[in-house]
Amino acid sequence: MVQQAALLSPERIVSEFQKNGVTHVITIPDSETNYLYELMKEQPWLDVISSCREGETMAIAMGLSIAGKTPVCLIQNTGMMESGDSIRGMALGSGLPLVMVVGYRGWTRHGITPDSAAVYTEPFLNAFGIHYYLVEHDADGDRISLAFQEAKATNKPVVVLIGDEYHGFNR
Amino acid sequence: MFNAADMFKAFGKHRDKAIVIATGTSGRHWREASTDMKRDVALGGSMGQTTAACLGLALGLPNEKVCLFDSEGSLLMNLGILPTVSGKQPKNFYHFLMDNECYATTGGQPVANAQNLDWAGMAKSAGYAATYHFDNLEDFASNVGDIMKKAGPVFVSMKIVPEIENEPIGRRQRQPAGRSRGEMIRDLREIAGVKVS
Ligand SMILES: Cc1ncc(C[n+]2csc(CCOP(=O)(O)OP(=O)(O)O)c2C)c(N)n1
Ligand SMILES: [Mg+2]
Numbered sequence: 001m002v003q004q005a006a007l008l009s010p011e012r013i014v015s016e017f018q019k020n021g022v023t024h025v026i027t028i029p030d031s032e033t034n035y036l037y038e039l040m041k042e043q044p045w046l047d048v049i050s051s052c053r054e055g056e057t058m059a060i061a062m063g064l065s066i067a068g069k070t071p072v073c074l075i076q077n078t079g080m081m082e083s084g085d086s087i088r089g090m091a092l093g094s095g096l097p098l099v100m101v102v103g104y105r106g107w108t109r110h111g112i113t114p115d116s117a118a119v120y121t122e123p124f125l126n127a128f129g130i131h132y133y134l135v136e137h138d139a140d141g142d143r144i145s146l147a148f149q150e151a152k153a154t155n156k157p158v159v160v161l162i163g164d165e166y167h168g169f170n171r
Numbered sequence: 172m173f174n175a176a177d178m179f180k181a182f183g184k185h186r187d188k189a190i191v192i193a194t195g196t197s198g199r200h201w202r203e204a205s206t207d208m209k210r211d212v213a214l215g216g217s218m219g220q221t222t223a224a225c226l227g228l229a230l231g232l233p234n235e236k237v238c239l240f241d242s243e244g245s246l247l248m249n250l251g252i253l254p255t256v257s258g259k260q261p262k263n264f265y266h267f268l269m270d271n272e273c274y275a276t277t278g279g280q281p282v283a284n285a286q287n288l289d290w291a292g293m294a295k296s297a298g299y300a301a302t303y304h305f306d307n308l309e310d311f312a313s314n315v316g317d318i319m320k321k322a323g324p325v326f327v328s329m330k331i332v333p334e335i336e337n338e339p340i341g342r343r344q345r346q347p348a349g350r351s352r353g354e355m356i357r358d359l360r361e362i363a364g365v366k367v368s
Contacts, residue, residue, distance in 0.1 A: 024230070047230075049230070049255070049258075049259060050255070050258055051223075051251075052252065052255050053249060055217070055219070056220065056249060056251070056252060057223075059214075059217065059220035059222075060223045060226055060227035061227060062216075062224050062227060063214065063223070063224040063226060063227020063228035064228070064231040065227075065231075066212075066228055066231065066360070066365075067227070067228055067365055068231065068360065068367050071227070085218070085220075086217045086220050088217065089215075089217030089220065090220050093216040093217075094216070094352070
């Protein structure tokens with residue numbers, strides 16, 4: 001039970017999306033997000049858009065934002081790094097708010113990781129000047145709302161890093 | 172092959188109230204043909220991603236026709252967008268491709284396998300609802316009216332004469348500054364009745 005309480009549940013993420021008026025999630029999954037995907041598909045208020053490459057997600061989000069919708073990009077850190085030019089031109093360049101929820105593959109609490117995807121994640125975000133929040137378990141869920149507030153206040157992309165060492169959002 | 176300027180004139184007669192996004196070297200001719208600037212929007216910013224931005228716009232504004240005039244080098248950069256589009260089947264999305272077989276902006280280097288790509292075939296097998304291919308103005312001009320009445324996603328491949336740029340970028344003649352992205356977004360939201368809290 002103690003272990004259970006330390007988890008970040010997909011329900012918590014979906015409820016944060018609903019609370020913040022999310023209309024669309026544009027996503028390429030990481031290997032353990034299947035339950036989150038299924039849960040999102042069950043929500044009548046949410047449209048899930050399957051993308052083929054992460055750089056698409058920021059561009060689709062820009063189009064949706066112009067149309068007055070509230071999109072979220074849900075991707076892995078690997079795909080975020082692959083999307084550098086789209087983050088530059090379509091997310092930062094749009095002057096519109098955007099929350100990107102990014103699976104922190106390779107993240108560990110003790111800081112030592114064999115996965116270079118984790119090693120470069122925060123330096124990458126810092127290079128772009130993109131602010132981020134780390135969410136590890138349900139108790140951190142409020143930070144997702146903070147990210148939405150910040151994106152709206154600054155008209156910029158803000159990242160939520162999902163660093164769930166146990167549950168597997170990070171694999 | 173036919174000229175972009177002529178192609179846009181022919182399209183303009185059937186545009187009605189569609190939102191138009193024109194990209195690449197050929198796209199600049201739309202400025203001369205358009206009579207409804209507030210429904211024109213630039214969604215560039217990252218090569219290969221304008222198609223995705225137009226998909227987002229079409230999904231967000233299902234009651235507006237969204238017409239993208241794409242370029243083949245950019246589309247090749249993110250070919251996966253074809254099934255991303257067809258996976259959502261946006262009925263209001265009209266995807267025109269101005270295929271000049273080269274990277275005209277950067278000096279006219281041929282794109283990979285430039286002359287042998289079956290674009291309409293690729294879009295069709297990716298799942299677009301209707302696909303077309305034109306290599307002359309007459310056929311295009313006599314069909315575009317009907318095409319604009321089809322349910323999307325529609326793909327229209329066109330062989331367009333390249334207009335190759337060879338001046339170093341800093342020495343090129345600049346287009347007169349248009350509206351900023353913020354102004355375009357504001358205009359488009361006003362027209363489409365989009366309210367943002
Ligand atoms: C990611 C990226 N790679 C390369 C470039 C350089 N570049 C600018 S325009 C262009 C060619 C575009 O070709 P196409 O989309 O066919 O349009 P055309 O110039 O033929 O009208 C290239 C390679 C860039 N802007 N961004
Ligand atoms: Mg070209």
